[in-house]
Amino acid sequence: MTETFAELDVRPILRQGDEPFEKILEAVAALAPDQGLRLYATFKPVPLFHVLGSKGFSYEANELDGGDWEVLFRRSGTPAVAEPVAAAAASDAAGWPKPAQQMDNRDLDPPEPMVRILAALETMEAGQVLSALLCREPIFLLPELAKRGHAWHGAFEPDGTTYKILICTGGHRDAAA
Amino acid sequence: MIGVSLSRWTMAYFAAAIVALLLSEALMVAGYGFPALPVQAPQTLVLVHLVAIGWLSLLLCGALFQFVPVLVARSLYSNTLPFPALLFLLAGLGALLIGFLQLAGTIDFAPSLLPYGAILLAIGFALVLYNLGRTLWQARPLPLQARFVAVALVCLAATVAFGAIFSFAFGTTLHSDALLAIAGQGLPLHVSAGLGGWLTFAAIGVSYRLLAMFMLAPELNGRRPQAVFRLGSAALAVAILGGLASLLCKAPVFPALLIGGALGAVALALYLADAVHLYRARKRRIIELNSRMAALALVSLAASVVLTIVLLALGRLTQQVGALVFLVAFGWLGGLGLAKLYKIVAFLTWLECYGPVLGKMATPRVQDLVVEARARRWFVVYYLAVWSATVCLLASQDLAFRLAAAAMTVATLAVAVQLVRTRLLSNVAAASRLPGSVGRPHLLICMPGPNR
Structure with a gap:
């Protein structure tokens, strides 16, 4: 149209x-x-x-x-x-604070990048941002981020091989899960 | 990007597939069908369809419900449809096998169940095609690896259509000359579409991603994989459509198969070069058992291509086609399937059980779910048995073939036991197996939930 x-x-x-x-x-x-x-x-x-x-x-x-x-x-x-998840995914990272933690997970065997990101998020305050470099789109991580109430913004870097994800920790984490 | 969740029925497909594999191996040990009987004997058809539909197609369908979403970074269209599809496929396979037993005279009652088997299988595969087709359609334009799967799905539809025509020709009375021509001469097209188009092409597409993912190798999207896709698609089009056209014009199908086969051989050689590149370019120095055993499947594929060319040059292809199909089915497709199952079952089970609590408490690693040293020797026995069995078929040593088949059966059973142990977390130390609210996984159904 x-x-x-x-x-x-x-x-x-x-x-x-x-x-x-x-x-x-x-x-x-x-x-x-x-x-x-x-x-x-x-x-x-x-x-x-x-x-x-x-x-x-x-x-x-x-x-x-x-x-x-x-x-x-x-x-x-x-x-x-x-989908509720898509709303989180669509977060505009422009207003987010500078990353409180950065990690380079590009050389880790899967699923170690996911394990480390989720572990790091548990230690962070609500509203803090984690920045991570990966070697592929973390397709199994994203539903888990959504379930835990985190927002994220991710894209491939201009080199086309590094995927950078920014994750803003959510306030309502499901501690009992 | 919203990510990919777990496919609910994939484990049930895997379980049904392994049961079918064990049954077919047991039949070979018992000397049922080929090589004791000719390739075209109804008993051989029982064996072939138990392997092609029961083992390989169910395995591939189960894997695609999980990995097509990974290839296109979209959710599966329906996580519910795979269950009725599985029921139709199992019922259809059962009816088809009974239909062959009626042809063999083992079961003596009329009417033939072949057309019913064909209808049930067609419904089952149509549900699979609809589900995967909708998933792919929403993700256009497709990445290269998913395009392999799309072509494979078209070939699956062609294979089912040919099979249905045969079933109606054997089981009822057909009056159409064209359909009778297909039923009379179409067998090589049915086999090419099934083994080459559906099973091999899908395996190639998925393996590009899985090999890269599990070995930390760079994704391949360059000219060579593009050439594999184009040449392979052309090979399938020439063999299947060209063969069909020749057949309907009452011309021999052999030229179309030969040209298609030549294009296909070049495509496979380029694919194997890509696979070697993935192994060489990997960042992970020490690779897991699944990647090492997948290499033996690739060796079997290379051996199949060489064997085809040698047999053709010696003018022995028609006589030895059984040995060739055996090597493709058990060495390449079956070997790759078992090797990747070993990783996929562990990874999906780990994600289902421990994904929700990662970071909140100590959890086992994926590799804690498997004991590679125990599985390794059985994988080696499996491949040695498959290769020996192929040689026995080529040398017409029927008894030795049955002994090799027995070794395959034992090895498969041992690997299956390891897969069940992985799925039930039996290899994880009891103290760390079920931390917090983590529940024991169901053997056949993936049920990731907030309390798991």
């Missing part, structure tokens, strides 16, 4: 090593009701698909020559069913 596209090229931001997430959300907020977004990135921005999906956008991703990606976000009418 969307015919026109606003264009946003975040490749320069990514190449500088900066985080384009905020810029993308600004661009989405500024779209006209019948407008879609044409996004250029240096990697396939998978986490964004879910975030914008929860705002009612469908996507079409095309790999360009040279390994860059063009993604067309169209308004699909209804927002994707907002």
